[in-house]
Amino acid sequence: MAARAIWKGMIRFDGVRVPVKLYSAVEDRSVHFRLLHRKDLAPVRQALVNPQTDQVVPFEETGRAYITEAGDRVLLDQAELEALEPQPSRDIEILGFLPHQAIDHRWYDRPYYLGPDGESAEYFALADALEAMAVEGLARWVMRNKAYVGALQIYQGYPMLISLHHAEEVIPVEALEPPQGPPLDQRELGLARQLIEMLEAEFQPQAYRDEYRNRVLEMLSAKARGKRVKTRAPRQRERDEDVGHALEASLRQARKSA
Numbered sequence: 001m002a003a004r005a006i007w008k009g010m011i012r013f014d015g016v017r018v019p020v021k022l023y024s025a026v027e028d029r030s031v032h033f034r035l036l037h038r039k040d041l042a043p044v045r046q047a048l049v050n051p052q053t054d055q056v057v058p059f060e061e062t063g064r065a066y067i068t069e070a071g072d073r074v075l076l077d078q079a080e081l082e083a084l085e086p087q088p089s090r091d092i093e094i095l096g097f098l099p100h101q102a103i104d105h106r107w108y109d110r111p112y113y114l115g116p117d118g119e120s121a122e123y124f125a126l127a128d129a130l131e132a133m134a135v136e137g138l139a140r141w142v143m144r145n146k147a148y149v150g151a152l153q154i155y156q157g158y159p160m161l162i163s164l165h166h167a168e169e170v171i172p173v174e175a176l177e178p179p180q181g182p183p184l185d186q187r188e189l190g191l192a193r194q195l196i197e198m199l200e201a202e203f204q205p206q207a208y209r210d211e212y213r214n215r216v217l218e219m220l221s222a223k224a225r226g227k228r229v230k231t232r233a234p235r236q237r238e239r240d241e242d243v244g245h246a247l248e249a250s251l252r253q254a255r256k257s258a
Helices: 078-083 121-133 186-198 211-224 243-257
Strands: 007-013 016-024 064-067 073-076 091-099 108-116 135-143 146-155 158-164
Touching (some): 016 121, 073 078, 108 121, 121 135, 121 146
Parallel strands (some): 007 091
Antiparallel strands (some): 007 016, 016 108
């Protein structure tokens, strides 16, 4: 099935206009379940209940509130929240261009492919320029009543727009306690380097799949065919406190697998 565009926009910088379509570069493949009544297998639905009266509250009688640290309830209505939303726009404004990979990966949130919308000359000119100059654009845009900041990059000839986390969402490494522990001796350092060298590999994303999801789907398929599924408790892994012994064991295992 061909990918379907989820949004249309206009890349804009210094008088340049590039109409584009956005396509999701990732998708949720989680297995979703329905809640049923075990007695008759009828689907159940959630209800809003007043804990003081145990009465069901219709959604239209509810209101939103923010609870402050002091415990005060600040009531809001939908009109007040909508008034704070960013102005709708189709512009993807480029704020500037940075060297490729200048943005720390901690900031990356969600990637989108960009395709041409109508005339494609400007689209391909932009893609060629990004690749030839090894740069990426810092962009901002509004999509579905939400403001985004993102990175405009090139990937295998395709422009991509990767939304970024906001500053308050990224935890600085300085907030962590520095790692502490006894220093490794030269023998342990040598074993660690050997193990790293033996395990050097290229990244092959097609090899890394959601094994839990696959097992769940296999179990569901078996149960749908009327088969009885046996469950096994996970085996507890023994813990080796000695770093040297652990590295030697890992090296032996790596040599067997080589």
